[in-house]
Amino acid sequence: MDKQFDPRAIETKWYECWEAGGHFAPRADRKDTPSYAIMIPPPNVTGSLHMGHAFQDTVMDALTRYQRMRGCRTLWQPGTDHAGIATQMVVERQLAAEGSSRHELGREAFVDRVWQWKAESGGHITRQLRRMGASVDWSRERFTMDEGLSTAVREVFVRLFDEGLIYRGKRLVNWDPVLHTAISDLEVISEEENGHFWHFRYPLADGSGTLSVATTRPETMLGDTAVAVHPDDERYQHLIGKTVRLPLVNRDIPIVADTYVDPELGSGCVKITPAHDFNDYALGERHDLPKINIFNEDATLNDAVPTAYRGLERFEARKRVVADLDALGLLERVDDHKLMVPRGDRSGSVIEPYLTDQWFVRAAPLADPAIKAVEDGRIRFVPGNWDKTYFEWMKNIEDWCISRQLWWGHRIPAWYDDAGNVYVGRSEAEVRERHADRLATDTPLTQDEDVLDTWFSSALWPFSTLGWPGNTEALEHFYPTSVLVTGFDIIFFWVARMIMMGLKFMDDVPFAEVYVHGLVRDADGQKMSKSKGNVLDPIDLIDGIDLESLVAKRTSGLMQPHLRDRIEKTTRRHFPDGIPAYGTDALRFTFASLASQGRDIRFDLGRVEGYRNFCNKLWNAARFVLMNTEGADTGLDTDAAIELSWADRWIASRLQRTEADVIRHIEAYRFDLAAQALYEFVWHHYCDWYLELIKPVLQGDHATAAEQRGTRRTLVRVLETTLRLLHPIMPFITEEIWQRIAPLAGREGDTLMRQPFPVPDPDRIDAEAETEIEWLQTVILGLRQIRGEMDIAPRKPLPVLTQGAETGDRERLDRHWPALTFLAGVESIAHLGPDDDAPDAATALAGRMKLLVPMAGLIDKDAELARLDKRLAQLDKEQASVRGKLDNPNFVDKAPADVVDKTRGRLSEIDAALAELRSQRERVAAL
Template structure:
């Protein structure tokens, strides 16, 4: 093995080997009685790997590699989503550079351009997945616009239409006035912004009185259909049934009552605009109000209402309406008001509730079976608390708008004749048969929401509606791993469609992961400048390049300067190359059931150190076999039996944690076994055992056996380094294995669990640690030989001493170990305990008592000054009020460490002073 661990070389080597030898194939274990399948949530074809992807993909890969190693026929199904709006925008931007638009190009040629773009640039995220070591079956990669998946989409649409579960109607939707399309709730980002609350005087018909109505969108008053008050609001009881003379309009609108009205908000009077507010829309339906749309597709005032504002942009019209109200003495007052503004995630345009003709799925008939599937336990959420969120949404579910007014996507398979009659069919030819010869048909211009095709993903990717071998083998799938933010948009719809079209739930388990946040617990976003790129963590990045990435595209200079300052402070030396394995181990360690997951670079550094430790340990082991053969029948020492026993207990815990989806506990278990049991203890014990002809052969076979199992156990988490170590071990063990991926996952061997060996080595560890603690506390050089006396020993201690004398001399650097039979024989010493047995280390000649007392007093004096500084900060009200919580917590931790160190030094001082 190379002296230095070099992840870059290792990763490049095995990425090629795994794919060249088709080791990710789901067809490789055709004799297996068991199948295991995970569906990759299809990332956008326009996307690149972000921290959330890398986190979830690591979890999926760990489970996939584990089940593959267990001999199951395993499919991790890859693919990408066509991402209708996002992809169309990318190609439109490219056309704009050429001073061309999609409308000039025409629909068919524009679609061809998108396919060209996908062929050239649409594989970014899949290449990045390869960097991460994702062991998906690449030969089965799918795309939501593939022919097979498109046929599945048509079949589902037609069947739902024929059953009356898909319909076309005019309803309120989220409308992006820049893109000119309906968008899903997931594509709407609501953020708190400073706005205004306008109070407007609405004259009561045939009186000189007014009602004061508060609104945050005064321009929508042009479409008001009523003014509503709460039925219990005694201020307005006498006005119920009367009408209002709508300002700036020639219309009269009724005064109505509705429980929805909040008496405490504003004046308790609410204007009702059914065509421009979702809550008002529902109220309009309840009270049979007129639904008046006042906007065009691009959010300008239309000609439906007779007004002076026709053709004005909505915000320009708002200003003019306020001015006109003020001129007519109808503006009561204006107050600053914070409110949630919905903006399109692609355009940042303010989203309008907009009344338009769209296609909808009648969802409630599909929702009930999906609710029952979770209630019955056919599907379980992990953690279970997500059940409540799921049930709440499903029980209040609204019909789903599935049409989008763009060109890229699955075009709706519906045709219209000149009278507006609808013919839904697989093709124009079939639609023509329905309409009759001689009838001119025009296909619907809209495409389906991307969530519609992705709702079929678990079964369409396996060949449905055909009865393929993959469909019968891998469906239902085993587990879905995804974030909580798409439980409604994707998870619930997959369950509904899976049950509807296959009769089976699409997966057995749904593992909902937390959201990766920065080290301070803040959501990662470009505007905050705290986004980390997984590939940068793998390869490393200079400060200069990181600054470029973080400020690219920022229009506000102040924001860019703020991000630069923050980045320079946090990454003064750039980001080192941690390698893929260290990053994957970090993600595994973070895979708890928490909703928010703080990502700290120090943890990646810690797991990079773990990889180094594993590498160096492996080099040590392999060097012990140069030009030697292994005696597989050798006698084992107690230390050999101990490490094999600890290994079995480790495997028991790993199995449990994997079954519980607690990958954080799995990784912690492996970390502690490898770092502490194997490296810190067994390798040190082996150095002495290898010098003894009686124990050498047994230690050799145990060293290589345990190392082989370690890399096999770790492989699902850190596949690259373990594959390299396994290949090196192969040369020693003379196995002809192609790859560690083809090795069975280690099983628990119960007869290797030895409580006797574990008890003896625990005794030995306590003895050695006691001596090392004395060395540390008394500042005794680590290699200085020590005299040692023991007292209060029993028969077991006697036996353990006899068995381990050479190891104690070697690891604890004992000059001698003598037994004391009475307390009077004990010299003035530092002491430690091993159960009831007392250890004495005479300090005469080892330390200069006066010098050591002076040194400790000096250290305590320094620490007292630091303590005063920390306490001063934390007792300063201005500091507590002005400093971020993370900084305050850092200061508290520093104070706690300082106090603990002072306490330790005082204890040492007492011990030395008493000698």
């Protein structure tokens, strides 16, 4: 093995080997074994891997590799989503750069162009998944627009329509005025922005006064159809049922009473615009109010408003309306106001609630069975509190708008005749056949121009990817799937809809469990965003990136110069040397260590660095094992005598406990605890203790051949088993090492990923050996503590005295003499009687036994006191300086919060160091 662990030298090699060998596919020879299936949440075909993807893909791959090694017939189903809006925008930008547009190409040619883009550039994220080590079955890769899934989409649409569960109607939707399409709530980003509250007076129609109303969107008043007050508001009860004269429009609108109105907010009077506000729409339905749409598709004002405002862009119209009302003396005041502004995540445009004809799914009839499936335990959320979120949404579910005004996507299978009658079918030929009694053979039909929301096809993902509506072997074996791994933000948009569709069309739940993970945030708990300059690219963490490339990457596409400058300065400050190559295994182990059952995940690069060191530790341990076992007897000959040392028995016992812990934690989706158990065993038990304890056996001349054989066998077998334990989380380094270790441990096979996952053997728990080695560790650590506190040179031999040593202690000291000399540098051990005077010595306890190290000849007392005094003076001076900063209000109030926090942390470190040094000085002075 190379002296240094270099992940770049092994990762691509092993992934290509696994994929070429077909090791990711379900085993054809295991059809009689339990199945285990996970569906990848299909990433957008336009996308690239982000930290959220990398986190959940680590979890899914760890589960898949674990279950595969446990003997299940395992499928991790891959695929991508066609991402209607995002993909269409990508290709439209390309056309614009060429001086063309989709309208110049026409629909058919444009769709062909999108398919061309997909073939050439649409596989970026799947290549990145390979870099993460994702063991998905690429031979089954699906795309939501491929023929099989398109067939499933049409089938579901037609069946739901035939049952009256899909309909077309005019309702309020989120409308993107730039893209000219309805969008889902998930595609709307609402952020706080500075705005205003405009207060207007609406004259009562009878001339008896005015009502004051307030709005953040003055232009919408042109579409008002009522003013609402609370029915119990005594100020306005006498006005309920009367009318006001809508200014600028001169239309009389009623004053209605509704409990939606908060009488404590503003004047207690609310203008109602049912066609341009979701709450107003609901109120308008209750009071049978007209709905007046004042916007065109691009959010300019249409012919429903007075002539003076027609054709104006909405924000220009806002200025004109305010100015005109002010000129009429009807502008009462304007207040500054912070408000949540909804913007399209793709276009950045302010979203308008817009009344338009769309296709909808009646959700309530589908939701009832889906609610029951969670209530009766057929589906379990992990953590369990997420079922409350699920129930809250499902029990108040609204009809689902499934149509989008795009060209890229599943075109709605509905056709219209010249009279506007609609006919639904899987194809035009089927429509004509199904409706032959209503359609003449020469009646021209036009297919609906709209496409389906991408969430519609994604809702079918668990069964459409397995070949539905056909009756396939994959459906038989892998539906329902075992677990869904997903973020909490799409419980409504994807999880709930998959449950509804699975129950409707498969008569069974789509998965047994839903593991809900949180949002990956930066180390300070802030959401990662490009505008904050705190986005991390997982591929950069794997392969590394130099500073200039990182700066260019983080500032690209940012239009505001001040934002570019700020992000560049932040990047250069935090990453002066760029980002080193940590490798996939270190990143995956970091994600696993963070995968507790909480909502948010704070990602700290320091942890990745720590787990890269963990990889190095494992690598170096493997090199040590190979150097001491290759070409030597590792106990494969079962007839040869084997003698196990206390250390051999101890590490084998600790391994059984670790195996049980890892299995228990993975089964409970506590990857953080599984990672902790693995780290503790590898770093502390195996590397720090076992490898050191056995060096006297392997390298000394006092051990017998049977003892050395037993130690070598334990060395390779424990390491080989540990590699199998680690493999689901750290696949690359474990495979590379396993290929070298497996033959020495008597293991055969092409790849580690097809080896059985370790199963603990309770009979191998050795309490006696654990007690023995824990005693030895206590003695060694006590002596090391004395050496460190007294600043005794590492190689200086220690004369040791004991006080209160019982017979068992003395026997153990004799039994472990080689380890004590090798690991603690013990020169001699003498036992004091109960009446013997103890010399001046540093002491430590090992149970009831006191360990004493006489200081005479080991340290220069005066020199040591001088050294300690010098260090104390330095820290006293630094303490005064740091405390002075924190006592200065200008620093605490004006410095960045992270700087203040770091300063407080430094003061705590200094205080602790001073306390320790003073204690040490007292001990030295007492000698």
